[in-house]
Amino acid sequence: MSKPATLSTVEVRKQNRNRVYRHLIALPEPITKQDLAYQLSMSLPTLTQNMRELAQAGLIGSTGTTDSTGGRRPKLIAAIPDARYAVGIELTSGHIRMVAVDIQQNELAFQVLNQSFENTEEYGRRLLSLLEHFLSEHELKADKLLGVGLTLPGIISADQSTIEYAPTMGIREPTENRITAPFSYPHRLDNDATCGGFGEWWNKPNRENMAYLSLGRGVGGAILMGGRLYAGENHRSAEFGHMCIHPGGRLCDCGRRGCLEAYCSSARLSTDLDLTLDEFFAELQNGNESYQHRWEEYLNDLAAALSNIHIMLDCDVVIGGSVSQYLPAYEERLRAKIRAQDPMTSQGEYFHFCRNHSKTNCVGAAVRFISDFIETV
Secondary structure, eight states: OOOOOOOOHHHHHHHHHHHHHHHHHHOSSOEEHHHHHHHHTOOHHHHHHHHHHHHHTTSEEEEEEOOOSSSSOOEEEEEOGGGSEEEEEEEOSSEEEEEEEETTOOEEEEEEEEOOOOOSHHHHHHHHHHHHHHHHHTTOOGGGEEEEEEEESSEEOTTSSEEEEBGGGTBOSOEEOOTTTTOOSOEEEEEHHHHHHHHHHTTOTTOSSEEEEEESSSEEEEEEETTEEOOOTTSOTTOGGGSBSSTTOSBOTTSOBSBTHHHHSGGGTTGGGTOOHHHHHHHHHTTOHHHHHHHHHHHHHHHHHHHHHHHHHOSOEEEESGGGGGGGGGHHHHHHHHHHHOTTOSSOTTEEEOSSGGGHHHHHHHHHHHHHHHHHO
């Protein structure tokens, strides 16, 4: 049996520096050096060296002092949130969502624009122009930009050169990706729900495994196992929207019948009724019987989907997308439906709601660049 590889001194130092930086990013409040050394089980000399290197790189700094029990008052240390930032852009058939987030996932700027999607270089140039205006308007410096993550509801090839399938965007066969050709910034094109799931999972030390279900104009998902995204052999994992829940049922945009997306997309509650989601839920609260019946059916189908995902993967499920912001008010009803359907649980406690709702996917696209940057520190 071969011996495990021994890390060099340089590699050990990098790992320690990364531990310090990642820990500071995750902390909600500044901390003293002594408390940080205790939390990391790291000697003060080693911690001091790592902190010096991070400070020289402009990534951490002192935020003041704390009370002292005698002698010099200890300094408080924290990550500098806006030392770097990333941009996420979510593309849908008729809109563009654009968000900038800092190292700690704090939102720096957000904008929604009406723009019909086209898989063309001209669309890409318009998108780049909108991005430049967005950065300028919000005084975001280009030299601090880590990269631009772009998402759309479809299957993207591993090398990002091909949009293989995106029916809600009018793409039903493999097509060359022409959108990002004009981009000079570091960029990545990926599935929207994959990005959303990554953003919800990232930097959560107690969440090794997770499934993400995105409920928007399209329905998709992501799977994270052992602390890594599971993309699947063909980069098509977690297409939860196209699992059949009603054989022979409603027609889906993919051309098949009975898919979850045909029953639990946001369109079922909005576009199909010529309403916005806000209008649907306002009418629901006002006692509209027709809408109450539709919502009851929606919750039944969503409960079936959550139960299926949990039975297959045996992990927590986070619900995101534009519909998720309305679901907390119906949480107990949804849990009751799950308990009635899922033979593997008596509680239905395994699902949670995302933090950013309709922004989750574009925030997650930005976080991919932040995660990559932190790994290099």
